[in-house]
Amino acid sequence: MSGYGLWERAAPLLLQLLCVTKILIKNTDKHAIMKLGILVTTDKYRDDIIGLTEAVLKRGHAVIIFFMDEGCRLAIDKDIVALKDRTGVSMSLCDLNRGKIGIAKQDIREDIICGSQYDNALMNREADKVIVF
Amino acid sequence: MKKIAVMLRDRQSEALRMAIGLTILNEVDVYILDATLEANAEVMLNIEMAKEMRLRLYTSNILNEGMEYITIEDVAKRLKGYDSILPY
Amino acid sequence: MKILYILKAEPEDIVNRLIAEHKKDSEVLVFELYKDKDYDLMAKMIEDCDRVIAW
Numbered sequence: 001m002s003g004y005g006l007w008e009r010a011a012p013l014l015l016q017l018l019c020v021t022k023i024l025i026k027n028t029d030k031h032a033i034m035k036l037g038i039l040v041t042t043d044k045y046r047d048d049i050i051g052l053t054e055a056v057l058k059r060g061h062a063v064i065i066f067f068m069d070e071g072c073r074l075a076i077d078k079d080i081v082a083l084k085d086r087t088g089v090s091m092s093l094c095d096l097n098r099g100k101i102g103i104a105k106q107d108i109r110e111d112i113i114c115g116s117q118y119d120n121a122l123m124n125r126e127a128d129k130v131i132v133f
Numbered sequence: 134m135k136k137i138a139v140m141l142r143d144r145q146s147e148a149l150r151m152a153i154g155l156t157i158l159n160e161v162d163v164y165i166l167d168a169t170l171e172a173n174a175e176v177m178l179n180i181e182m183a184k185e186m187r188l189r190l191y192t193s194n195i196l197n198e199g200m201e202y203i204t205i206e207d208v209a210k211r212l213k214g215y216d217s218i219l220p221y
Numbered sequence: 222m223k224i225l226y227i228l229k230a231e232p233e234d235i236v237n238r239l240i241a242e243h244k245k246d247s248e249v250l251v252f253e254l255y256k257d258k259d260y261d262l263m264a265k266m267i268e269d270c271d272r273v274i275a276w
Binding site for chain 3: 034036045047048051052054055056058059061129130131132133
């Protein structure tokens with residue numbers, strides 16, 4: 001009986017604590033590390049991909065890049081590939097598109113995953129925001 | 134799991150293939166706005182597969198058969214509910 | 222809700238219509254990437270928005 005009384009008294013306090021925690025989490029989220037997904041479907045935006053990736057990294061965020069379609073051509077561009085050496089950058093590509101375009105597998109750096117649309121699905125699931133180039 | 138809108142533009146077959154692939158880990162809806170659905174075998178095959186996989190297909194162009202008609206006003210409203218919007 | 226439109230080219234009519242619709246009840250930001258190459262600003266805008274659409 002006395003235990004029930006304690007819970008009754010503690011419940012409003014616990015509720016308040018929950019609200020404060022929620023507010024704290026919401027405010028902290030704005031400054032949390034963002035994972036930006038970049039879906040590369042063409043080879044037209046090379047400089048924009050490099051510029052944006054560098055700017056996003058400078059702000060302390062992470063970048064996930066997935067190349068598909070004509071975008072696979074950029075997976076052998078030395079300046080794009082060099083981004084992979086930066087902390088916080090991961091890259092994968094659609095191997096089906098790579099083959100169709102005629103890029104040899106041995107021309108792809110070994111730490112770039114020659115995968116499938118599963119890797120795109122994974123990027124979209126993991127990234128906080130995704131932009132298409 | 135994220136909620137994703139794939140907006141078909143000029144490379145419809147690849148966009149549809151991608152939309153289907155994204156469903157492995159995400160919930161995906163497909164939109165084709167003013168454009169007309171290309172009547173080639175590859176697009177049609179991907180449309181059929183998308184339907185089999187229960188992707189929802191929306192269009193603001195009444196000429197696109199087999200897709201649910203939606204106004205631009207409603208597209209704009211719906212887009213706010215997606216985590217990612219992928220024009221392709 | 223803050224919606225960011227990143228425009229890679231001059232916007233087509235459909236994009237302008239979507240922007241106009243979103244402006245009715247949301248804060249809409251537009252980054253004209255085809256004119257403006259300020260990637261630092263672009264990164265900050267991506268960070269600050271709730272939704273991003275790159276047309």
